[in-house]
Amino acid sequence: MIDILFFGRLGDVSERLHIEIPQGLTDTDGLSSWLSEQNVALGIELGKVGNRIALNKTIITASSPLNDGDEIAYMSPLSGG
Amino acid sequence: MIDILFFGRLGDVSERLHIEIPQGLTDTDGLSSWLSEQNVALGIELGKVGNRIALNKTIITASSPLNDGDEIAYMSPLSGG
């Protein structure tokens, strides 16, 4: 099972997911494509610039392998303090 | 009568004075010389760099005329906050 979290605008278009790694998916780019197919509104948001992805609470800058137990966070642009 | 105040180190060597303008004195430079004659320790402190003089609560940068009722403040270098 993996956990997929969505923050900011992305959280408006998808609930957090707790799922088995979808058949045939091996990395985070694959997961992003799969999510966009499942949920068109999410696909539109994922296509916008400025989003970031964290794998197990570390920002990734290139597609990374998926493993059982991973936590993947899709994050809209930040706006603090 | 004039009031003469001393601040910082200068306050260590002279009390505040409330006196008639000494005979023959017309300006602040004259007053400073007169004070140095009256009080040697004060004269030494007045000779040091960094002191400032205020006449009626305004800093003066040149000798200024003395008038009855004036308040003259001799101030050592400042050290705030």
Added chain:
Amino acid sequence: MTATYLKICQESFDPEAEHKAFRDAVGGAGAIVAFTGLVRGEGADLTLTLSHYEGFTESQILEIAKTAERRWPLAGWRILHRVGAMKAEEPIVFVATASRHRRDAFEAADFLMDYLKSEAAFWKSESAAGERRWIEPRAQDIDDKKRWTK
């Protein structure tokens, strides 16, 4: 030894109580600088909602604070950040720094705030009369942060 404290608060916090706790913690430091960010008073009917990524947000802020500790000789720092729904004039963020000399405390507080505003993982939305909009960093916040990389 540096007196450090970080809290992400679900409920409102009291900036003065935090200031006092910090002042007690940093003992004989000569200089304390405290920044308090409040929800602006313009829209009394406005609700500001902040969310964060638990665990991630905290460790990111700790990294930023460690950078500040390396850069300035600090006696301590204290950071609180609200999440959840809040109304006009409620505190959102409190950042305090203490040092022997005031310049270090000023610069460190300024630095921490610039990073919190532009890099920390918070998402902010405003809602009024049933409408909600997301707020993204101002260009000014990005510029402010760049001051520290030279």
Added chain:
Amino acid sequence: MTATYLKICQESFDPEAEHKAFRDAVGGAGAIVAFTGLVRGEGADLTLTLSHYEGFTESQILEIAKTAERRWPLAGWRILHRVGAMKAEEPIVFVATASRHRRDAFEAADFLMDYLKSEAAFWKSESAAGERRWIEPRAQDIDDKKRWTK
């Protein structure tokens, strides 16, 4: 309208009470920066004594604060300065500024402190074990002030 407040205090003051009074006074401003200067903790047996020139010192500080008001869009400022005899960890000075955006509040507080340290009419002496020495401005304080004349 700017919420302004200046007090030269003969007795100890409470920085947190001042912060609260200031926060209440500036209402909907988004950003508050507060600087608190404390007697350092190094010498517990040390007494610091400050004196001022009543009337002159106040009007000089008001001038400095008016300069800050012209330079930054401030919702308010609050300045307290102790005089008299004080011991380790007692507050000496409190300077708070409030503005819509944090940069203005940071810069104005920093500016006010630099001027208070180098130009305001206070005389400071330290005494321990019956010996007294006068403290004069550090070269650093003079340099800090020069940052604002460019």
